[in-house]
Amino acid sequence: MSSRGFKIPLSMHWVAVYAFALVSLFGVYLLSFSDIGYFRDDHTPVEGSQNVPVAQPPPAAVPLNPTLNSPNAPSTSTTPAYDSNKGAGDHVETLDPPQPGQVKIVGLVFFGRRDLVRVLDCYLKRNLRINGGLLDEVVFAINTDIKEDLDYLNNELLSFPYYRKFQANEHGYLGQWLAVDERDTIYVKIDDDVVFLEDHTIASVVQPLVDNPSYFAVSANVINNPALSWVHYHLGVFEPYWPEMKKPWSPSPESSWRASELPSYKGPADGPDGFKIDGSTPAPFPGHRWLPVRHKNKDEYEDPTKFPAATLTYDAHGPSLDNWATAAQLHYSFFQHLENNETSLYKFAIWDYHYARISINFIAFRGGDIMDAYPFPHSDDEKFLTVEHSKKLGKHVVVAGDGLAVHYAFRPQRRAHDGHGITDTDILRRYTAYAKELVCPFPKREVKASPLLRTEQKRRRKGPGRGR
Numbered sequence: 526m527s528s529r530g531f532k533i534p535l536s537m538h539w540v541a542v543y544a545f546a547l548v549s550l551f552g553v554y555l556l557s558f559s560d561i562g563y564f565r566d567d568h569t570p571v572e573g574s575q576n577v578p579v580a581q582p583p584p585a586a587v588p589l590n591p592t593l594n595s596p597n598a599p600s601t602s603t604t605p606a607y608d609s610n611k612g613a614g615d616h617v618e619t620l621d622p623p624q625p626g627q628v629k630i631v632g633l634v635f636f637g638r639r640d641l642v643r644v645l646d647c648y649l650k651r652n653l654r655i656n657g658g659l660l661d662e663v664v665f666a667i668n669t670d671i672k673e674d675l676d677y678l679n680n681e682l683l684s685f686p687y688y689r690k691f692q693a694n695e696h697g698y699l700g701q702w703l704a705v706d707e708r709d710t711i712y713v714k715i716d717d718d719v720v721f722l723e724d725h726t727i728a729s730v731v732q733p734l735v736d737n738p739s740y741f742a743v744s745a746n747v748i749n750n751p752a753l754s755w756v757h758y759h760l761g762v763f764e765p766y767w768p769e770m771k772k773p774w775s776p777s778p779e780s781s782w783r784a785s786e787l788p789s790y791k792g793p794a795d796g797p798d799g800f801k802i803d804g805s806t807p808a809p810f811p812g813h814r815w816l817p818v819r820h821k822n823k824d825e826y827e828d829p830t831k832f833p834a835a836t837l838t839y840d841a842h843g844p845s846l847d848n849w850a851t852a853a854q855l856h857y858s859f860f861q862h863l864e865n866n867e868t869s870l871y872k873f874a875i876w877d878y879h880y881a882r883i884s885i886n887f888i889a890f891r892g893g894d895i896m897d898a899y900p901f902p903h904s905d906d907e908k909f910l911t912v913e914h915s916k917k918l919g920k921h922v923v924v925a926g927d928g929l930a931v932h933y934a935f936r937p938q939r940r941a942h943d944g945h946g947i948t949d950t951d952i953l954r955r956y957t958a959y960a961k962e963l964v965c966p967f968p969k970r971e972v973k974a975s976p977l978l979r980t981e982q983k984r985r986r987k988g989p990g991r992g993r
């Protein structure tokens with residue numbers, strides 16, 4: 526190189542080369558804004574397995590998981606090899622065996638009610654692989670013939686490319702299970718009234734199933750799941766709340782979900798006059814709130830055994846399923862813990878059901894295990910899968926204690942007093958407000974979930990106390 530500096534060659538040949546390079550760079554720049562995120566996502570850190578704040582844009586400095594940064598780890602941002610646009614009711618054979626290592630995970634939503642699915646939709650999007658989560662796609666198995674709900678599915682949900690529907694020929698829950706048609710896929714069955722998930726819930730539920738062949742199914746640690754509510758009661762997460770019996774002068778604004786914004790309960794220490802804790806009292810009025818007890822005399826006013834949760838039993842049925850008041854106390858307590866970043870209070874390691882019945886609101890299965898169980902012998906899919914079939918196989922159904930999900934309500938809680946039970950609270954409005962504020966605007970994760978791998982050197986779950 527001469528002392529006069531670098532000479533730019535100006536022949537037409539070089540002009541063409543520079544122009545081409547500039548155009549290419551501009552193309553790469555444009556792609557970095559595309560929704561697919563090929564470029565943007567490749568350098569984002571991997572999500573820690575727990576305690577990542579829910580839904581808020583997560584902190585950038587979450588430690589990387591070293592096992593997942595090897596060049597052999599499959600990229601999670603590439604388009605899946607299978608056809609995600611399968612049509613309604615198609616039974617598509619598994620054309621491509623799953624790539625060695627990476628587990629394909631499908632969300633299976635038993636679809637019915639649009640006002641609930643509007644909330645779940647935001648969590649599902651945040652859990653899609655394309656957005657940094659783990660779900661390759663979501664299948665909505667149709668369980669309704671209400672036109673408005675089907676219009677919402679067809680016109681709003683299905684316009685999203687990683688969503689598809691499954692229309693069973695049979696009616697009821699049994700037909701919906703026929704959406705499971707890939708042996709090597711893990712299906713996460715999600716009820717349409719699941720109204721809250723943490724970012725790592727799906728990983729927490731699927732990982733133990735991948736690691737332990739002796740598990741038949743792994744449930745999330747579901748809030749409002751009968752027997753688990755009893756567990757939660759004894760973990761001490763139920764807070765003192767009573768219903769507001771008279772319409773307030775200033776109701777909570779539409780966007781309010783925080784328990785700290787609620788006024789204090791002012792009534793007697795044993796609860797509002799005439800209000801029974803066993804759920805036999807109807808809701809005071811539609812849209813009513815439950816108010817926190819903030820009394821100086823804690824012994825008298827906050828004795829947990831005076832509140833609806835004291836009626837809970839370790840049972841898939843009974844008061845845990847039927848009592849709308851325990852469900853109300855449970856949800857308002859959860860809003861308080863959610864606001865205070867204390868969801869770890871609910872967590873434990875693995876809880877083994879030992880062939881007892883568990884409510885299947887949010888539960889992961891291997892596709893092959895479901896396909897081998899066809900045809901289900903009777904219409905009680907829950908009893909068949911979690912009690913009879915699991916016992917026959919000698920494989921257990923367990924709860925992953927660090928995988929939280931919130932289930933809005935069971936039918937007896939909704940139907941209590943001709944609909945004047947849980948649906949007369951403002952709980953669903955609060956979950957909707959939370960999702961609108963902190964989940965729906967952020968479908969894409971800043972911190973990508975670690976891909977789940979089927980390997981010989983499995984990641985072992987840590988011992989008891991995990992997540993506390």
Ligand SMILES: *[C@@H]1O[C@H](CO)[C@@H](O)[C@H](O)[C@H]1NC(C)=O
Pocket residue numbers: 578581864865866
């Ligand atoms: C909970 O976490 C969020 C986000 O990190 C933070 O903004 C908020 O102040 C925390 N709340 C409490 C009560 O610590």
